[in-house]
Amino acid sequence: MNTFEDVLFLGLPEERRYLRYITDTVLATVLSLLITGIIYLGKLYPTIPNISFLYLLVVLALSVTRGLYASLVTSLIAFLSFDFTLVQPLFTFTIAKTEEWLALIIFMITAIVTGRLASGLRQRAMQASAREREARALYELVNATTSEDRLGQQLDIVAKAIVENFASFGVCDCAILLPGTTGRLALEADASQDVSQLQISLDEMRTAESVMSQGRIIDLYAGDEAGTGVAYYRFRRIVDVSRQNSQRYMRFVPLQQGHEVIGVVRLVMSEKGRRFPTERNANMKQEQLGHNDTFFWTFLDQTSGMIEHARLQREMLQIELLKRTDSLRSALLSSVSHDLRTPLASIKASASSLLQEDVEWDDETKRSFAITIERESDRLNRLVGNLLDMSRIEGGALKPEKEWYPIDEVIHDVVDRMRGILQGREIQTHLSDDLPPVEIDYLQMDQVITNLLENAARYTPIGSPIEVSAEVIDGEVKISIADRGPGIPADDLERIFDKFYRVSGTPRKGNQSSTMGTGLGLAVCRGLVEAHGGHIWAANRPDGGAIFQFTLPVSPFHIQQGRQATPLS
């Protein structure tokens, strides 16, 4: 709606009304007198009887650019000056002829009509550009927020946009509060400063919480005493200098999604923003809201939408995670069940065969059954060990109890113990002389080397050699276990260290049973080695076979000392 003043003064900023009266009056007077002067000096009247239409031009021009007031004043001054200087009797204010009066009246009417038209047009033009600006602002908001992944960033953009777009309504700053996982509100975004550095006072928090529960706009004023006023400014790091003297207050606006309040927007308003934004509720019809209010609420709706979207995404991810964990768990269970039951099956088969009453087994066969039972029991035992280790590694309960040991001792120990499995093979050990003692959990390192040797034995042809070496490289002890088997497919070099991963399609030679082990062995190795601060990796040897290597950190002192005696001897 155009107010009368909008018509009087087009495009008028609010404070300058008095100034405008003056400038327009001056302008109107000057221009009118100018025209009068031209006519008088050029002696154009009554040579050209319609010359007074020149004034019409000025009236039109001023009505379109300056508003109705200017054009009315021009009409009046034009009429009076024309009458005074050009109409008989000269230099008097008499209006003898009717056509003079007519001219005046027509001027006036022209002025009024064009004034209103011009102002109306201008108003519409301004509205159109305002709408365009708003649409653009909303578009940019949507664009900017959809290109950001994280809700925090999105809210920052929104907060800044609110301040930018609504500054003319008195919004100085904007912050957004959202309920956290506990339901309590927390500051999520702010337009002018980093969230982490902004604090919110208890009063503000309580107000925000009321808004959350009631869904209404609530204002919070800083105290009247200078003291509280200062405190209020203290936790704002940026203060709008130009408005330092105006009284500010905070307005808490609810963010709504349907009927539910999902957050609170805290606006810092300057004095004049008193009525913005107006309350809205479900009963209000669209038309009752002022246009700017609608724009504001659209902004907020966009924000609510974003928050809701983020929340839904989070939930979706959770569900996805649960599903994956579930399927992983059932894969795990079925794999473990298979691998536990396989050796048990052999044991049961052998034992129950021995118990057959109607068969007389010869000693050789009986012994063979017994050997199977013993061997499969060992295998089951190792598997259980790996499972326990794995669950400890996963549960973070793995704490190596470290002591200093010479690493060759562990290696020899394991090699000796695995004599049975490594039967028929040549085991070459290359342990360099300057190996320093390393700080390790003996049993865990034992497990690592056991698993690696077992792997080497399982996946290589019987009788093929296995080399175990240990040396010092770059301040670390590096242990390698190399075989002459078929090697590992390049794609699998990393994946074999995953839980339950088994290289598919490895040719199985000789009498090795199929798919031995759960695929946990290497995963356990990695967990244990890394718990010691080392690294483990696999590679293929240039002349055939695979090599597994892992490092253990050594303290520099021991590198120099090697095996040299300590001060006690």
Add this chain to the structure above:
Amino acid sequence: MSKSGARILVVDDEIEITRALQRSLTAYGYDVFTASNGEEALESVAQHRPDLILLDLGLPVLSGLEVCKRVREQSSTPIIVLSVKDTERDKVQALDLGADDYVSKPFGINEVLARVRVALRHTAQVQSGTVPIFVAGPLQVDFAQRNVQVDGKDIKLTPTEYDLLKALIKNRGKIMTRQMLLTQVWGTGYGTEAHYLHVYIGQLRRKIEPDPSHPRFILTVSGVGYRFSDE
């Protein structure tokens, strides 16, 4: 080889294990008693005075460790501990409380039998008095003269190495935890410097073992300590 008549007490709350052990040990000529909890075990020790105790740590009510401690307070009967617990700390704890040896479950019967044999043999030797000259294969140690020979050749050991060897031989057949060795050889102040021990063991092995990388005498007990074997 049987030690007829030697009395062995088997303590385990698992019937199957007790039964299996009893059967095998009896077949080898031992006299076997059983107990299924700590109270029964202590009663049996008082009543039957066994020559050796096979003790499970995972007993209900009165723990195996507690039984071990109490038995050790009264006598030096060799105790071999059987247990599922696989962390270093539990084994060390049992050994520090007086157990002589440790067998992990699941075990093979032959392993148990071997340990029983060794323990009984050493008890007999201790009872018959400390031998001034110790011989085992190529190794000969004369405690009176502080002289060590391998294959007839004199071996020079540093004082620490000698003390270490002596401690090992004196407790042969038994597991010596790192703590025990450190205390016996270096005194009580050096409990935490375990790496000294490993260094010296290494040096000792290089001097007296026929094949230092496959030790015959000084055996490592995984993660717990060492044992001197004269088999």
